[in-house]
Amino acid sequence: MRHIRQLEDQSVYILREAYKHFDNLGMLWSMGKDSTVLLWLARKAFFGHVPFPLLHVDTSYKIPAMIEYRDRLAREWRLNLVVGQNKKALAEEMNHERGRVECCTALKTNGLKLLLEEKGYTGIILGVRADEESTRAKERYFSPRDKNNDWDFRDQPPELWDQFKTSFPPGTHIRIHPLLDWTEINIWEYIKLENIPFMDLYLDRGDGTRYRSLGCAPCTFPIKSTASTVDEIIEELRATNVAERAGRAQDEGRGMEVLRKDGYM
Amino acid sequence: MATCKTETSAAVDIRDRMNIVIVGSVDHGKSTLLGRLYADTGTLPEGKIEKIQAICKQQGKEFEYAFLFDAFLEEQQQGVTIDTARTFFQWAGRQYIIIDAPGHKEFLKNMVSGAARAEAALLLIDALEGVRDQSKRHGLLLSMLGVKQVTVVVNKMDLVDYRQDTFALIEKEYRAFLSQLDVTPQFVIPASAKRGDNIATPSPHMAWHTGPTVLESLAQFSSESEKGEQPLRFPLQDVYKFDARRILTGRITSGRLKVGDQVIFSPSNKSAVVQTLEAFNVEPPPTQALAGQSVGITLDEQIFVERGEVLSHESSLPLVSTTFRANLFWLGRRPLEMDKLYLVRLATHEVECRVAAIHRIVDADNLSLDQQQTNAVVKRNEVADVTIQAKAPLAFDLYSDLETTGRFVLVDEYDVSGGGIITEMVADREETLRVEARQRDFAWVQGDVTLADRAKHYGHRAALVLLIGPDTTGKTFLAKKVESMLVAEGRHVYMLDPENLRRGLDADLQDEDARETIRRYGEVARLLIDTGVLLISTTNSFNPSTGLRAGLPADQVVEAIRTLVHPAPVLTVYMSQETTLSPIEADLSFTGPEDFTRTTHDVLAALKQKGILAETIGNQPVFQFSI
Numbered sequence: 001m002r003h004i005r006q007l008e009d010q011s012v013y014i015l016r017e018a019y020k021h022f023d024n025l026g027m028l029w030s031m032g033k034d035s036t037v038l039l040w041l042a043r044k045a046f047f048g049h050v051p052f053p054l055l056h057v058d059t060s061y062k063i064p065a066m067i068e069y070r071d072r073l074a075r076e077w078r079l080n081l082v083v084g085q086n087k088k089a090l091a092e093e094m095n096h097e098r099g100r101v102e103c104c105t106a107l108k109t110n111g112l113k114l115l116l117e118e119k120g121y122t123g124i125i126l127g128v129r130a131d132e133e134s135t136r137a138k139e140r141y142f143s144p145r146d147k148n149n150d151w152d153f154r155d156q157p158p159e160l161w162d163q164f165k166t167s168f169p170p171g172t173h174i175r176i177h178p179l180l181d182w183t184e185i186n187i188w189e190y191i192k193l194e195n196i197p198f199m200d201l202y203l204d205r206g207d208g209t210r211y212r213s214l215g216c217a218p219c220t221f222p223i224k225s226t227a228s229t230v231d232e233i234i235e236e237l238r239a240t241n242v243a244e245r246a247g248r249a250q251d252e253g254r255g256m257e258v259l260r261k262d263g264y265m
Numbered sequence: 266m267a268t269c270k271t272e273t274s275a276a277v278d279i280r281d282r283m284n285i286v287i288v289g290s291v292d293h294g295k296s297t298l299l300g301r302l303y304a305d306t307g308t309l310p311e312g313k314i315e316k317i318q319a320i321c322k323q324q325g326k327e328f329e330y331a332f333l334f335d336a337f338l339e340e341q342q343q344g345v346t347i348d349t350a351r352t353f354f355q356w357a358g359r360q361y362i363i364i365d366a367p368g369h370k371e372f373l374k375n376m377v378s379g380a381a382r383a384e385a386a387l388l389l390i391d392a393l394e395g396v397r398d399q400s401k402r403h404g405l406l407l408s409m410l411g412v413k414q415v416t417v418v419v420n421k422m423d424l425v426d427y428r429q430d431t432f433a434l435i436e437k438e439y440r441a442f443l444s445q446l447d448v449t450p451q452f453v454i455p456a457s458a459k460r461g462d463n464i465a466t467p468s469p470h471m472a473w474h475t476g477p478t479v480l481e482s483l484a485q486f487s488s489e490s491e492k493g494e495q496p497l498r499f500p501l502q503d504v505y506k507f508d509a510r511r512i513l514t515g516r517i518t519s520g521r522l523k524v525g526d527q528v529i530f531s532p533s534n535k536s537a538v539v540q541t542l543e544a545f546n547v548e549p550p551p552t553q554a555l556a557g558q559s560v561g562i563t564l565d566e567q568i569f570v571e572r573g574e575v576l577s578h579e580s581s582l583p584l585v586s587t588t589f590r591a592n593l594f595w596l597g598r599r600p601l602e603m604d605k606l607y608l609v610r611l612a613t614h615e616v617e618c619r620v621a622a623i624h625r626i627v628d629a630d631n632l633s634l635d636q637q638q639t640n641a642v643v644k645r646n647e648v649a650d651v652t653i654q655a656k657a658p659l660a661f662d663l664y665s666d667l668e669t670t671g672r673f674v675l676v677d678e679y680d681v682s683g684g685g686i687i688t689e690m691v692a693d694r695e696e697t698l699r700v701e702a703r704q705r706d707f708a709w710v711q712g713d714v715t716l717a718d719r720a721k722h723y724g725h726r727a728a729l730v731l732l733i734g735p736d737t738t739g740k741t742f743l744a745k746k747v748e749s750m751l752v753a754e755g756r757h758v759y760m761l762d763p764e765n766l767r768r769g770l771d772a773d774l775q776d777e778d779a780r781e782t783i784r785r786y787g788e789v790a791r792l793l794i795d796t797g798v799l800l801i802s803t804t805n806s807f808n809p810s811t812g813l814r815a816g817l818p819a820d821q822v823v824e825a826i827r828t829l830v831h832p833a834p835v836l837t838v839y840m841s842q843e844t845t846l847s848p849i850e851a852d853l854s855f856t857g858p859e860d861f862t863r864t865t866h867d868v869l870a871a872l873k874q875k876g877i878l879a880e881t882i883g884n885q886p887v888f889q890f891s892i
C-alpha cells in the first residue's frame with residue numbers, strides 16, 4: 001500500500017498549502033466517493049479537524065439517501081456545511097430534459113458561481129481526478145479561474161515541483177485539485193485502508209446492480225455488478241475496460257470540454 | 266488492434282508507482298507513441314478507439330493515435346499538443362502516470378510543468394529530422410528539473426527504412442550531448458510509434474536492435490530513492506493549534522525524523538526535542554518518519570518558529586545566506602530583469618529578492634562554450650547562470666547535495682515564472698557574524714522560562730526598535746518617550762544608548778574598530794532580548810559624523826545588528842529634518858516631527874501591527890501561526 005500512502009502524502013501537502021494561502025477557502029463535497037476521500041484527507045491533514053466549510057451545490061435532483069448521509073457525517077464530524085442552490089433556475093423548472101449540458105450549466109456551474117459570488121471564496125478545493133476524462137487530465141493542482149469563472153487551458157501558469165500558484169488578481173479565484181493523481185481504484189484502495197464510511201449505493205444490495213459514480217438521479221445509472229464489498233469493487237475495476245463515466249450523459253461528444261471551459265467542476 | 270485485456274496487464278497487486286514524462290521536439294511523435302503504447306497493451310477504455318476513429322473521419326484524416334490524449338478541439342485541429350496530459354498506465358505490478366508533454370517551444374512552460382512531476386523520462390527524436398534545438402533544450406531542462414533517468418527513443422524509423430546507420434549517428438550525437446550534462450541514457454531504442462515497431466512488441470524490421478522495447482524499458486526505471494539515508498531536511502509548512510496540541514507540519518524532503526531527536530531550526534538557530542509525531546487515525550502513533558512523508562510533530566517546549574524554517578539535525582546543518590549562485594530557467598511573460606523585485610520561494614520559505622548578476626546565458630546547443638557576455642535580462646525560455654540576493658537569510662543546500670532544498674522558484678507578480686538549482690553559496694557581508702551567531706545560539710544554555718512564557722507575562726515579544734537618521738532629529742527624545750509610555754502601560758522596556766558601552770565594555774577599542782564596536786553592541790542587545798525585553802536604541806554612536814570617526818553606513822550597521830539579534834524582530838524607524846531619502850528601507854519614516862506624542866503612537870501602532878505588542882497585558886501577542 002506504499003503507493004497509496006505516497007498519494008496521501010502529496011494530497012495532504014496540497015491541502016495544507018491551500019489552507020496556508022487562502023483566507024477564504026471552501027471544499028466542494030458531493031458525497032460521492034472522491035469528495036468523501038478528499039474530506040477524509042482534510043481530516044488527516046488537520047488532525048481530525050476540518051478548518052473550512054464544505055460546500056454542497058445542491059441540484060435538488062440528488063438521490064435522497066445522499067442527503068441523509070451528508071447530514072449524518074456533518075453532525076458526527078462537526079462539519080461546517082454550506083449548501084448552495086440555483087433557486088432561480090429551479091423556479092424556472094430547469095431539468096435535464098431541457099438538455100443535459102444546459103441543465104448541468106444552470107444547476108452545477110452556475111449554482112457554484114452563485115455560491116462563490118455570495119461567499120467570496122478565493123480558493124475552492126475539488127475532488128476531480130485526472131483519469132476521469134481527458135480535459136481533467138490536463139489540469140494543474142492549483143488552477144486559476146478568471147472573473148467569469150472560465151478556465152483558460154491554453155495558457156495555464158507553470159507549476160514547478162511543490163511550488164503552486166497561490167496568488168491571483170482580485171476578482172479571480174483558484175481551483176485546488178488534490179486528487180489529480182489518484183485513479184478510481186486508488187480511491188477504493190484508500191477507502192478500504194482507512195475504513196472510510198461510504199454510501200452503500202456503490203455496492204450491489206441484492207439486485208445485481210450498483211452505482212459506480214453518483215451524480216443527479218436522472219443522469220446517472222447503475223451498472224450491472226455483483227460487487228458487494230470494497231474488495232470486490234477493486235477486483236471488478238481491475239478487470240474492466242469500461243470507463244467510469246461511461247454512464248454519464250454529459251460526457252458524450254465534446255460535452256465535458258464545453259462545460260469545463262465554462263467553469264464546471 | 267487489441268482492445269481486449271491481455272494477461273499481464275492489470276490484475277496484479279501494485280508494488281510501487283512512478284511518474285514518467287515523454288519529451289522531445291514538436292511532432293517527433295510523443296503523443297502517438299503514448300497512444301500506441303496503450304492501444305498495443307489493451308489498456309484503453311472500451312470505445313475510446315472508435316471515438317477517435319469517428320473524429321479523424323470527420324476531419325478527413327488518417328487515424329491519429331495522438332488524439333487519444335490531445336483532447337482539446339484546438340489541439341486536434343492543429344495536430345499539436347498544447348498542455349501536458351496525465352495518463353494512467355498499469356503494467357507488471359507498477360502504477361505509472363505517464364505525462365505527455367508538448368514539444369513546441371511556445372509551450373515550454375507546460376513541458377516544464379509536466380517534467381517537474383516526473384522521476385524518469387522518455388526523450389523522443391525523429392529519425393528523419395534528427396536532433397533538433399528543442400531535443401537539446403528538453404535534455405538540459407530534464408537535468409535541471411532533477412529527472413536523472415532518461416531513455417532515448419529514436420522514432421519514425423519507418424521513414425528512414427529502419428536503417429541502423431541512421432540510428433547510430435543520432436545515438437552518437439545525442440549521447441555526446443547528454444554526457445556533457447552528466448546524464449547517461451539507460452537505453453537508446455529505435456522505434457516507429459505509428460507502425461508499432463519496438464513499442465509493445467519487438468520489430469521484425471529491426472532485428473539488429475538487441476535492446477528492449479519501449480514497454481520493456483519502463484520497468485527498468487528505478488523508483489527506489491536513497492533520500493531516506495540523506496541528511497534530515499524538514500521545511501516547516503505551518504503551525505496548527507486546533508486543540509491542546511501545537512503541531513508543526515511539513516513534508517520531510519530528505520532523511521528521517523524520530524521521536525526524541527534534537528532538531529535545529531534554520532535560519533532562526535532555535536532548537537528543541539521532538540516529543541511526538543502526530544497523525545490522524547493511526548494507532549499506535551508513529552515514532553519515526555521518512556523523506557516524502559507529510560507529517561506533524563510536537564516539541565518539548567514552545568518556541569516561536571515560523572513557516573519557512575528548515576529543521577535538521579545539528580550534525581548536518583543546511584547552508585544559510587542571503588545570496589547564492591544558481592542555474593535558472595525563465596518561463597515568464599516578461600524577461601527577468603536585474604534590480605527588479607521578485608519573490609524567491611525555496612521549499613516553504615518565501616522572501617523578496619533581486620537578481621544581483623546575470624553571469625551568462627546558457628546556450629543549449631553548445632553547453633560547454635563559456636561565453637563571457639554580460640546580459641541585462643534573461644528572456645523567456647532561456648537558461649542562465651545568475652546570482653540571487655534575498656532580503657533575508659534563507660536556509661538551503663547545494664542542489665548537488667540535496668535536491669529539494671537545493672532548488673527554488675521565482676515569482677513575478679502572480680505567477681511562478683522561473684525555477685533554478687543552487688550551484689554555490691555566496692558569502693554575503695554578514696557571513697562572519699552569522700556563523701558566530703549560529704554557534705553561539707546552538708551552545709546557548711537556557712533556564713526553564715521560555716521566550717513564550719516571558720512574552721505572555723510582559724504582553725509583548727522580545728524585540729529591538731532601532732532609530733536611525735541624521736543627528737539632532739530627536740531620535741533620543743523619541744526613544745525616551747516610547748520607553749516611558751510603554752513602561753507606564755506595564756511593559757518591560759529598556760532604552761539602550763550605545764554610548765553607554767563606549768567607556769566600559771568598549772574601553773579597549775579604538776575608534777577604528779567600528780565593526781567590533783557594533784558586534785559588541787549586537788551581542789549585548791541579543792543578551793537583553795533573551796530576557797524578554799523590548800529594547801529601544803539609537804544608532805548615533807555608529808555614525809561617522811557623530812560617533813566613531815570610522816563608522817559604517819547606516820544600512821551596514823542595521824544589517825550587522827539584525828544578524829546578531831536574529832531571529833528577534835527588528836523595527837527600524839528613520840528620522841530626518843528634510844525629506845532626505847532613508848539609506849535603508851525603514852519600517853517607519855518621520856520627517857522633522859513636531860508632534861512627538863503622535864510619533865510615539867505611530868511607533869506603538871507599528872509594534873502592534875508587526876505582532877510584537879499584544880493589545881493588552883497578559884494577552885499572548887499575535888504570532889504568525891495559522892490560528
Ligand SMILES: Nc1nc2c(ncn2[C@@H]2O[C@H](COP(=O)(O)OP(=O)(O)OP(=O)(O)O)[C@@H](O)[C@H]2O)c(=O)[nH]1
Nearest residue numbers: 291292293294295296297345346368421457458459
Ligand atoms: N511515419 C511516422 N509518423 C509518425 C510516427 N510517430 C508519429 N508520427 C506522426 O507525426 C505527427 C506528429 O505526431 P505527434 O504524436 O502528434 O507528435 P508530438 O511529438 O506529440 O507533437 P507535439 O506534442 O505537438 O510536440 C503525426 O502526424 C503522427 O502520425 C512514426 O513513427 N512514423
Ligand SMILES: [Mg+2]
Nearest residue numbers: 295296345346
Ligand atoms: Mg503531442
